[in-house]
Amino acid sequence: MKIIVVGAVQSTAVAIEQMCLHGVVPTAIITLPKQRQSLHSDYVDLSEIAALHGINLLEEANVNTQDCIDQVAALSPDYIFVIGWSRLVKEQFRNLAHKGVLGYHPTLLPKMRGRAALSWTILLDVQHTGGTLFWIDQGVDSGDIAVQRSFDMDGTEYLADLYARQMETLSLMIKDLIGSLKAGKIPAEPQEHQAATYLALRRPSDGLIDWACDAEEIHRTIRAVSKPYPGAFSYLDGAILRIWRARVVHYPEWHALTGQIFLYDNHRPIVRCGNFTALLLEEYDLEQVTHAESKPVKMTGQKRLSARP
Numbered sequence: 001m002k003i004i005v006v007g008a009v010q011s012t013a014v015a016i017e018q019m020c021l022h023g024v025v026p027t028a029i030i031t032l033p034k035q036r037q038s039l040h041s042d043y044v045d046l047s048e049i050a051a052l053h054g055i056n057l058l059e060e061a062n063v064n065t066q067d068c069i070d071q072v073a074a075l076s077p078d079y080i081f082v083i084g085w086s087r088l089v090k091e092q093f094r095n096l097a098h099k100g101v102l103g104y105h106p107t108l109l110p111k112m113r114g115r116a117a118l119s120w121t122i123l124l125d126v127q128h129t130g131g132t133l134f135w136i137d138q139g140v141d142s143g144d145i146a147v148q149r150s151f152d153m154d155g156t157e158y159l160a161d162l163y164a165r166q167m168e169t170l171s172l173m174i175k176d177l178i179g180s181l182k183a184g185k186i187p188a189e190p191q192e193h194q195a196a197t198y199l200a201l202r203r204p205s206d207g208l209i210d211w212a213c214d215a216e217e218i219h220r221t222i223r224a225v226s227k228p229y230p231g232a233f234s235y236l237d238g239a240i241l242r243i244w245r246a247r248v249v250h251y252p253e254w255h256a257l258t259g260q261i262f263l264y265d266n267h268r269p270i271v272r273c274g275n276f277t278a279l280l281l282e283e284y285d286l287e288q289v290t291h292a293e294s295k296p297v298k299m300t301g302q303k304r305l306s307a308r309p
Helices: 010-021 034-039 047-053 066-075 117-123 159-182 215-224
Strands: 003-006 028-031 056-059 079-082 100-105 128-135 145-152 232-236 239-249 261-265 268-272 278-287
Touching: 003 010, 010 028, 010 047, 010 159, 028 066, 047 056, 056 066, 100 159, 117 159, 117 215, 128 159, 145 159, 215 232, 215 239, 215 278
Parallel strands: 003 028, 003 079, 028 056, 079 100
Antiparallel strands: 100 128, 128 145, 232 239, 239 278, 261 268, 268 278
């Protein structure tokens, strides 16, 4: 069974490790050149795992180029796994796999097809989610389901927590699928397309905090784009305040302007949010504007955070 894996993130590494663990070492890995790693917030250098298992490593920014297609055709793969890759793979590339191309999506397809699925899972306060390995077709996350596993969420997860749960789930799904493929079975269950929902693209700038929103909503935004993603942010005296962890707190006796730091708890700032709610900032970074005349920004006093520099 000849397999090629395409990807450049943690889920790619998890899939490769599970394949090797269960007796199927990929023939080759196609990954991003290191100078293009900014395409993924969670980029992982796969050269070490390739060297460890003796896997051929190809660096390509776009698998749909003729050069890449020629290299893959020469390897004559049975299956291609596309896991952790930001670009669509076109028909000519998909046709290189004799038995099919598989993808991974961190939702329970057909629900939540599209981009930024992990962030949207938290933003939408999804209580029951999971992962799907599916056969890639000409659509977007629309192919037949090969393996699917689910788990529950309690509504307190940060992005890193959800990421870890998804990696555990992906490990189990790869194990299940490799077992089926080695037994000569090719699982494929059509999706219920009429039940499909879709997710719009998100960008780092979408992490800008509107302090007029309720503290619970702001807290969800912080959790949804926390590490390893770029983070939710605001501005303080021209510097960028990037918030990684926070907690909703209640101070009804305090009157303050929206976005104002009105109190400190053990040196941690408390900010007034919309609807008379409040948020305690537990972990954050202040990124100073790089000008020679700039003075260090300190988180002291009752300053006001803003949506503009």
